[in-house]
Amino acid sequence: MEDLKKLKSFSVGARPEFKSRQQGLAGMQKVYGLNNATFRQLALGVQYQALDSGKVDSADVFTTDAQLASGKYTVLRTRRASSASRTSRSSSTRTSSPSSAATSSWESSTRSTSS
Numbered sequence: 001m002e003d004l005k006k007l008k009s010f011s012v013g014a015r016p017e018f019k020s021r022q023q024g025l026a027g028m029q030k031v032y033g034l035n036n037a038t039f040r041q042l043a044l045g046v047q048y049q050a051l052d053s054g055k056v057d058s059a060d061v062f063t064t065d066a067q068l069a070s071g072k073y074t075v076l077r078t079r080r081a082s083s084a085s086r087t088s089r090s091s092s093t094r095t096s097s098p099s100s101a102a103t104s105s106w107e108s109s110t111r112s113t114s115s
Contacts, residue, residue, distance in 0.1 A: 001078040013056030
């Protein structure tokens with residue numbers, strides 16, 4: 001998650017309530033200072049399609065989603081714990097290389113484009 005701050009900008013796709021929740025974009029902005037994110041509203045169930053098509057760079061997903069087992073996405077974790085974190089949700093980001101995993105409950109899944 002901390003590496004997202006280094007990007008010039010990135011988009012986050014999720015249901016409307018994710019934008020203002022502390023467990024969502026508002027918490028990511030507060031805890032990590034991620035002021036470089038643009039929110040894009042997505043219907044539930046289209047997160048992976050939006051990632052694959054490039055419509056969004058990241059998306060709110062569940063860590064139990066079967067799509068994560070495909071190897072197409074890499075789960076990112078934060079180096080710090082936060083009261084804004086949840087174990088069952090994650091944000092998903094398309095990157096050119098997989099990120100290193102660290103332990104935490106706030107997770108992000110990234111689409112790996114390098115093989």
